[in-house]
Amino acid sequence: MAVTTAKSGERITLEQLRSAGTSDKAWVAIRGKVYDVTEFADRHPGGKDFLLATVARDATAMFESLHDPKAIKVLAKRQVGTLVETNVPQYPQETPFQQDIRKSVAEYFKRIGKHPREAPWMLLPYAISFGTYFVSYFVMFSQKISREYTTLPWIAALVHGWSHAILGLYPLHDATHASFTRSPLVWNFMRRFHDMLSGLNSHIWIHEHVMGHHPFTNVVDHDPDVFPGNPDIVRFHESQSWWSYYSWQSYYLYPLYAQMAWSRWSNEWYQLLVARNYKGIPINPLQLKEYFWTGIYLLSFILIHIVIPYYFLHFSLLRIFVIYTCSNSFWSLYLMLVFQGNHVNDEVAWPQPDENNQMEDWAKLQVESSMDFAHGSWLTTFMTGSLNYQAVHHLFPYVSQYYYPALAPIIQEVCAKHDVKYHVTGSVFEAMALHTTRLANMGKEPDNAEQFSMSKAKL
Numbered sequence: 001m002a003v004t005t006a007k008s009g010e011r012i013t014l015e016q017l018r019s020a021g022t023s024d025k026a027w028v029a030i031r032g033k034v035y036d037v038t039e040f041a042d043r044h045p046g047g048k049d050f051l052l053a054t055v056a057r058d059a060t061a062m063f064e065s066l067h068d069p070k071a072i073k074v075l076a077k078r079q080v081g082t083l084v085e086t087n088v089p090q091y092p093q094e095t096p097f098q099q100d101i102r103k104s105v106a107e108y109f110k111r112i113g114k115h116p117r118e119a120p121w122m123l124l125p126y127a128i129s130f131g132t133y134f135v136s137y138f139v140m141f142s143q144k145i146s147r148e149y150t151t152l153p154w155i156a157a158l159v160h161g162w163s164h165a166i167l168g169l170y171p172l173h174d175a176t177h178a179s180f181t182r183s184p185l186v187w188n189f190m191r192r193f194h195d196m197l198s199g200l201n202s203h204i205w206i207h208e209h210v211m212g213h214h215p216f217t218n219v220v221d222h223d224p225d226v227f228p229g230n231p232d233i234v235r236f237h238e239s240q241s242w243w244s245y246y247s248w249q250s251y252y253l254y255p256l257y258a259q260m261a262w263s264r265w266s267n268e269w270y271q272l273l274v275a276r277n278y279k280g281i282p283i284n285p286l287q288l289k290e291y292f293w294t295g296i297y298l299l300s301f302i303l304i305h306i307v308i309p310y311y312f313l314h315f316s317l318l319r320i321f322v323i324y325t326c327s328n329s330f331w332s333l334y335l336m337l338v339f340q341g342n343h344v345n346d347e348v349a350w351p352q353p354d355e356n357n358q359m360e361d362w363a364k365l366q367v368e369s370s371m372d373f374a375h376g377s378w379l380t381t382f383m384t385g386s387l388n389y390q391a392v393h394h395l396f397p398y399v400s401q402y403y404y405p406a407l408a409p410i411i412q413e414v415c416a417k418h419d420v421k422y423h424v425t426g427s428v429f430e431a432m433a434l435h436t437t438r439l440a441n442m443g444k445e446p447d448n449a450e451q452f453s454m455s456k457a458k459l
């Protein structure tokens with residue numbers, strides 16, 4: 001699709017843009033204009049690392065989901081050309097709904113006199129997640145406790161799995177959205193500490209979540225969370241062909257969700273270091289220091305998960321494996337249920353671009369493709385890292401989650417005024433039930449006409 005918004009400059013192809021993703025040459029396309037941000041990278045208030053990971057592509061939707069649209073003016077004199085084509089869906093710019101929503105939220109922060117990233121109370125859940133991780137680890141691998149209380153280490157394994165999930169929902173999630181403090185140093189510390197404990201690499205998470213899921217929520221083939229193979233182990237969307245085993249997906253998928261950690265460990269390193277592509281999202285050449293950190297993550301993971309319990313605490317490899325299987329299954333299932341309950345059901349929107357690759361209003365789609373639950377329940381809010389206010393999170397990922405409960409009614413009011421459907425269900429269990437219904441419905445054999453027209457639509 002041709003992009004016609006830029007007025008002047010050299011005509012740049014996607015291939016040329018793709019080759020500009022290093023610290024020596026960093027270009028990025030926003031709204032059809034290509035900017036050279038090589039020198040700006042060191043001054044980017046969001047840090048050099050985030051910027052270099054996200055350049056060398058049409059980053060319009062991602063950029064606008066994270067910044068005030070006026071921020072682009074800072075780059076005006078760095079324009080080097082216009083992009084002649086794009087491979088990602090395009091949203092209309094600054095609709096009246098978006099303007100109203102931004103205005104209402106800005107007024108709220110003005111009224112309370114706080115910056116949206118200023119929330120010192122967030123230190124409490126961060127401390128709880130790290131603290132629980134280490135205490136449960138100690139209980140899992142204490143010879144004394146294992147001898148005296150046979151079941152306690154296994155309970156600790158579940159708590160360890162929970163703490164792992166909470167580490168993802170608090171320090172990792174907040175760091176990769178830059179939503180706690182205004183310091184790239186703090187974000188990097190939080191995410192790197194998480195990676196050392198989890199053996200995963202948040203560089204992949206930034207691609208999957210910040211560059212893929214947020215700008216293109218529920219847009220099949222662009223949102224990695226609903227990026228279906230054909231065939232796949234799951235059928236989330238009508239555009240996938242139907243196979244008879246999908247009739248069982250509402251049963252077999254939950255045990256598979258519990259394996260998410262294993263599948264991430266086995267895939268992510270390959271995607272990052274070899275394939276350099278995460279579900280269709282290209283990964284730029286890694287800065288040298290990212291290789292260094294990758295080594296640190298892997299070494300500390302092996303030290304914590306194998307060397308210490310085996311060599312120093314004298315547990316058998318079999319016991320270590322089984323106890324981690326319990327812990328990781330709980331961790332995986334917990335996260336998958338929260339994530340899937342938020343977006344994968346029949347109630348929310350599944351937006352798709354039209355034949356010209358154009359989408360409807362981004363902010364409207366963010367609200368309509370999200371499912372909130374249990375508003376007002378502090379327990380659910382704590383246990384889900386505020387993801388029960390999913391629509392708020394999607395509209396304002398850079399605002400601290402601490403403010404979501406206060407922002408939800410303000411946003412709901414603006415939605416009502418613009419006739420935008422804001423979905424809220426009563427509890428996390430209702431959200432899970434809606435997800436199960438989606439699995440069951442997508443597992444049913446479509447009638448031939450429907451299947452035929454869907455495959456044609458895909459072509």
Ligand code: HEM
Pocket residue numbers: 028037044045046047050051054055059063066067071072074075176177178210
């Ligand atoms: C294509 C990639 C990106 C470009 C071109 C870009 C560009 C910019 C620009 C022009 C500004 C405004 C600077 C100013 O007002 O002086 C800015 C600010 C900022 N950026 Fe980015 N950015 C990108 C990616 C990211 C990412 C991935 C993150 C974090 C996840 C991020 C976080 C921030 C933050 C936190 C600010 C400060 C905003 C504030 O104080 O409210 N940026 N960026």
